[in-house]
Amino acid sequence: MQSKRAGSQTAQAAASRQGVVSVRLIGRPAVSPVCASKKVGRVTPAARRADTIKAQSAATIDKTAAPSVTPSSNGAGTRVMIIGGDGYCGWATALHLSARGYSVCIVDNLCRRQFDLQLGLDTLTPIASLHDRVRKWSEVSGKHISLQIGDICDWEFLSQAFTSFRPEHVVHFGEQRSAPYSMIDRQKAVYTQTNNVVGTLNVLFAIKELAPECHLVKLGTMGEYGTPNIDIEEGYLTVTHNGRTDTLPYPKQGSSFYHLSKIHDSTNMLFTCRAWKVAATDLNQGVVYGVRTDETMADPLLINRYDYDGIFGTALNRFVVQAAVGHPLTVYGKGGQTRGFLDIRDTVRCIQLAIDHPASRGEMRVFNQFTEQFSVNQLADMVSREGRKLGLDVVVQSVPNPRVEAEEHYYNAKHTKLVELGLQPHLMADSMMDSLLEFAVQYKERVRHELIKPAVDWRKTGVKVNTMGAAVAQ
Ligand SMILES: NC(=O)c1ccc[n+]([C@@H]2O[C@H](COP(=O)([O-])OP(=O)(O)OC[C@H]3O[C@@H](n4cnc5c(N)ncnc54)[C@H](O)[C@@H]3O)[C@@H](O)[C@H]2O)c1
Numbered sequence: 001m002q003s004k005r006a007g008s009q010t011a012q013a014a015a016s017r018q019g020v021v022s023v024r025l026i027g028r029p030a031v032s033p034v035c036a037s038k039k040v041g042r043v044t045p046a047a048r049r050a051d052t053i054k055a056q057s058a059a060t061i062d063k064t065a066a067p068s069v070t071p072s073s074n075g076a077g078t079r080v081m082i083i084g085g086d087g088y089c090g091w092a093t094a095l096h097l098s099a100r101g102y103s104v105c106i107v108d109n110l111c112r113r114q115f116d117l118q119l120g121l122d123t124l125t126p127i128a129s130l131h132d133r134v135r136k137w138s139e140v141s142g143k144h145i146s147l148q149i150g151d152i153c154d155w156e157f158l159s160q161a162f163t164s165f166r167p168e169h170v171v172h173f174g175e176q177r178s179a180p181y182s183m184i185d186r187q188k189a190v191y192t193q194t195n196n197v198v199g200t201l202n203v204l205f206a207i208k209e210l211a212p213e214c215h216l217v218k219l220g221t222m223g224e225y226g227t228p229n230i231d232i233e234e235g236y237l238t239v240t241h242n243g244r245t246d247t248l249p250y251p252k253q254g255s256s257f258y259h260l261s262k263i264h265d266s267t268n269m270l271f272t273c274r275a276w277k278v279a280a281t282d283l284n285q286g287v288v289y290g291v292r293t294d295e296t297m298a299d300p301l302l303i304n305r306y307d308y309d310g311i312f313g314t315a316l317n318r319f320v321v322q323a324a325v326g327h328p329l330t331v332y333g334k335g336g337q338t339r340g341f342l343d344i345r346d347t348v349r350c351i352q353l354a355i356d357h358p359a360s361r362g363e364m365r366v367f368n369q370f371t372e373q374f375s376v377n378q379l380a381d382m383v384s385r386e387g388r389k390l391g392l393d394v395v396v397q398s399v400p401n402p403r404v405e406a407e408e409h410y411y412n413a414k415h416t417k418l419v420e421l422g423l424q425p426h427l428m429a430d431s432m433m434d435s436l437l438e439f440a441v442q443y444k445e446r447v448r449h450e451l452i453k454p455a456v457d458w459r460k461t462g463v464k465v466n467t468m469g470a471a472v473a474q
Pocket residue numbers: 083084085086087088089090107108109110111112113150151152153172173174175176177195199219220221222285286287288289314
């Protein structure tokens with residue numbers, strides 16, 4: 001597949017030229033990723049003692065945060081490659097696993113940062129460069145995370161990354177993950193599908209050729225299922241048809257070119273599990289909210305990104321920022337759209353559970369990774385209620401729905417498998433108590449109001465390249 005790779009050309013070209021990067025960490029000699037993984041793999045008693053992360057300067061970030069953690073070393077040096085480790089879920093996961101003794105290598109081409117530059121967006125929280133983040137993590141925790149900057153669609157880069165790091169698990173977050181972004185114009189639809197499908201295909205080929213024992217943990221989305229008028233199962237559905245019974249992949253009905261890219265990924269994974277005996281876990285993740293994990297709050301330079309704009313912001317994160325700055329909560333249409341949600345603290349735990357209990361060779365396991373389901377109206381009510389407790393004047397406003405989706409529908413999705421493995425969910429009501437709103441209020445001076453409104457209309461997606469910045473104002 002050939003395409004112009006939208007927006008990220010500068011960063012990607014630079015990244016590809018750089019190839020595999022070895023990062024010099026403060027107080028440590030420069031090491032190659034191979035050496036780094038071996039070094040972290042040996043967990044000495046001294047290193048165990050150093051596990052206690054000091055909550056340096058955390059009070060300057062969030063007065064309610066209590067980030068002092070004493071992680072165990074149950075990772076025992078297991079080599080985990082985190083593709084997309086500079087992103088929202090990936091960064092929190094990289095630190096969570098590193099803190100627990102896994103040997104972590106982040107692979108990222110930094111295209112997410114390039115999308116912000118391309119569209120004039122910014123995260124609510126000021127995030128440090130990936131290199132600075134990793135250096136600071138080393139200082140704070142005594143743990144080394146190796147870094148490989150490049151594009152997984154570039155086979156030469158990816159194969160080199162695999163050969164040098166020799167992952168036992170690959171956690172694949174590294175995709176263009178915004179449905180609105182994929183619906184801006186033809187170019188971005190093609191970019192999204194090329195980036196996501198080719199990237200995942202390359203990962204599957206890398207596992208087959210270079211690391212056949214490696215377990216793939218791939219982030220899919222609950223959005224792959226759509227909103228069927230029957231219960232949503234975890235990946236598979238047993239069907240009796242004309243007197244015969246079979247267990248088949250659950251029907252998928254994506255509602256954007258982004259969601260469709262995830263469905264193609266799942267199909268390619270299922271095929272390679274059968275054909276090549278790849279071991280894979282497909283995590284159909286719900287909408288993630290929150291920003292704080294113990295590790296990302298341990299220092300201002302480790303803080304995670306928080307997107308609130310109309311393109312990359314997810315529902316609850318957006319409502320919380322809107323409430324904090326006195327903008328009406330923008331409910332799309334009737335607001336009956338119901339989805340699964342989870343706290344970022346549960347995302348990182350789910351990934352660890354998937355790694356600690358890997359799929360077998362040839363198995364394509366599917367977990368629905370969310371903890372609670374809510375309609376958009378329920379979210380708006382919850383944010384309004386909690387906002388008022390903080391003295392905020394919260395107004396809810398129905399705006400024309402820019403998406404093509406059912407606004408009132410049945411929704412009952414199963415999500416028991418991760419709980420069976422030991423997940424203890426953080427529930428949304430408690431997270432609100434944990435001051436998601438107070439956090440947004442703390443950063444409200446950084447909010448740019450023009451980025452809040454819905455930015456991309458599904459019905460208007462066309463071939464004309466939309467070059468407008470500031471969240472594609474229409
Ligand atoms: N955030 C959510 O609410 C949510 C919900 C469901 C599923 N997911 C899935 O979880 C994953 C992570 O989501 P996120 O919110 O952290 O996204 P994100 O955009 O913050 O992070 C993705 C990271 O992948 C990198 N990346 C993208 N394409 C790459 C490529 N070709 N080569 C190397 N790196 C590449 C980006 O630079 C970025 O750092 C995605 O696959 C997404 O579809 C996220």
